[in-house]
Amino acid sequence: MNSQQRVLHTPDPAERENLATFLTRAIRLDPAAVVRLRRRGSSLVSAWVATGFETLAVRTVTAELGVDDVTVGADGVLAGLRTGHPVDLGYSMDSAWRGALPPTDGFVHIDDVPARALVELAERGADVAREHGTSHGPPASLLDQSVLTVTGADDLEVQVPMRVVFALTAMDFIPHAGEKTESRRIQPTELVRVRATRTWLRLDARYGSVARRLGGAIPLSPS
Template sequence: MTVLHLTDEGEAADLAAFLSRLLHYDRSAAVRLQAAGTALAVFGRPPSFEVLAIRAVRLAKPYENGLDVTLDVTVSAGELLEAVDESAATAVVPGAVTGPPWAGVLPPRGGWRAEPGLPERGELRGLVAASVAEFRSRTEELAPEARTRAALDRVGREIWSRTVGETGLPVRAVHAAQSLGFLRGDEQSLVSSGAWLRLRTRYGSVAVRRAGVGALGISVR
């Protein structure tokens, strides 16, 4: 049995909140865990946003109960959530599951460089609010018989695929960051590595593949 010892109760609560949000969008969600030293990265993919969400967790005891030099496993998000003990600041790693396709292709660990043009948090939140309002307005204007899933998806793709200024970052990535509780405080940045763009905050990151960049920067692990 592998037990993860987190730094404190707050870190455990934040991990539990992240898993709960992922499960809100997909009750059968899986997460990939990668740990080395005192850092644990939790990767998930909320289907509504088509992005990769990454939550970094600080570990207090990286080698406890079988957690050797590294840990790399895909598990059920629901089972992991049940195994989080916030008062003890621990989490028992559940049994491995067959990972979804996205779990085999992750952003690179290094080589990230800063990208210019990312607006400040208030502007980003305003952009998401305006996009949500536009989606509601446009879909409400559709005749009842035309308000099909295909029509709603078409409007959604048009709105959420727009980019934030000249950054190339799709608005859906900002929406995901806000919905997952990452877009808090004033410490957010945009970085890139190969084909990947990453909106990074102190609470977590959202990564997307840039269209038309080919297979550069893919890390299969």
């Protein structure tokens, strides 16, 4: 594989801005963030990042990628996007990526939940974290706590932990009025889709998705 192939081309300015916004949020959570770029067909590229909540975030944009799958520094991609030219991805940092990605298919749609309710949960969780957190962040007991039970067809049930809710709001994937994500600024009709496989949980919001591997457990169970 030569370096000439490691090029990301995002000709649409709107898609370039979408990806730049996604990477900006990832770097805000981790200044040393890496992004894993994966080609989906001939015209789509999925960008994956770790959020710091043991939960992955992804945004898919219309773009062309010269390789199937590569991990590079998020800051370098962001700087390249701002030039408006194809981004030379340089040397890969594949060893910096830890863990697997969720499958591209096989997810069951459990139900759609109001985005405002998820942000309210994040707000309450943030209050608890401020009260009981340390310099290392929120306590693990809070992050691992199941804060929402979603039940779908055939009585399938999935538990959503706080760390997944925090990841969704930290990446600012839910549309809102004003500069800050606050529950009162979110339209009551805005929804987040909850999907799952036997080992992965995924929340799909308007501006991106978050996914968490459930440690080999089976999250789908009859209620």
